[in-house]
Amino acid sequence: MPPSLIRRIAHLDMDAFYASVELLRYPQLKGLPMVIGGERRTADNALLQAHGDRPLSQIAITEFPRLGDYTGRGVITTATYPARQFGIGSAMGLMKAAKLCPQAILLPVDFPEYRRYSRAFKDIILDIAPLMEDRGVDEVYIDFTHVPGGQRDGGRVLARLIQKTIFQQTGLTCSIGVAPNKLLAKMASEFNKPNGIAILLEDELQQRIWPLACRKINGIGPKTDEKLHTLGVQTIGELAQRDVDWLMDHFGQKTGSWLFAAAHGRDDRPVVLESEPVSISRETTFDRDLHAVRDKAELGVIFTRLCQQVADDLQRKGYAGKTIGIKLRYDDFKSVTRDQTIQDYINDAAIIRQMAGQCLKRVPLQQRLRLLGVRVGSLKKIDEDTGHGPQNPLVLNQNEARETINTIAIEQQLF
């Protein structure tokens, strides 16, 4: 890197992404308390389908489903600011939220729509700055260092261009932080939300980062934060004053040295353009808690469907895996997992179902269940040209594996 170039990394975060996308469709809801959540389509949502030929923007507010009419499980994915004023927050149970503000509009989560907008804003960024790391549906890191304009005013010029272009082409706003690395860029992007830009320079660490709570560091969650509090550390500045050895004594070598580096604003992780998935999974929380014996038939149907979905996902994305596992959550919210690794890479629903069934036998099933999940890990990309052909060695292996399994005199299935 020529001496005149400083490493400039941006973190871009879409503002209230799901809610903003919904407000593009339903501008009449602007300013009203609104929550998004509850995957299960309730009867109320049929109202939204029944708008006939009217534009969505002309559906009367009175026609929208209300939180107070909702029955069932589920949590809030997004709550708009007017809804938050009633004490509603994301991850709150829908039923609890309904008590706080029954009149709030309740919209179901529409992932396909959010993904379309996600694709759109990321394509806009890539056109301007090609080094982008995907961090989920509403977040990215961008390496500004070598992009024209990326050094001007600490990155502000390029950040403004990206922000403006996204707004012009999608109607959505975002917040951007530009800093010497990903760790600091992520924190900076929160400084001027919404629709803000924050430029953080290396020598501003003490002044702008050290006063913040440790929890603001991406990677310090509720557990680590609580432990830090117990040890008398509240702010990042206080964390930075501690000795590395002291931190390693209390948090282990790896975490301790990482905490120390993070508090001093040090982070040399690169912006990663592409990555391969490690696992693919599906899970579902039941409408009511189910019992392995009494609700055997119902569970069996759900179990088989999850396996089928995982197999479909694997095949669609072009992967096979050799570690098959399950996840259970009991009615007391305790979770267990079991998995098993086999020799061949597979992506066939029947084999996944078979192996997952074996895993299920290794788990206690007296207590009622609220969630069941199926996972395939240790993934390998399969050749796209032969991925579905009969000559594919993978498919042959699958057939072999299926036979092997069938000859294991299939013990009685639990479900």
Place this chain on the structure above:
DNA sequence: TCTGGGGTCCTAGGACCC
């Protein structure tokens, strides 16, 4: 009528091999 779904990474113990 608390507490979603889809991920990644780390730790720690045991098996097994050299």
Place this chain on the structure above:
DNA sequence: TCTGGGGTCCTAGGACCC
């Protein structure tokens, strides 16, 4: 007969993130 590592793979659980 006892003793010592190191390395890798597998499994289960947990912290954390979006």
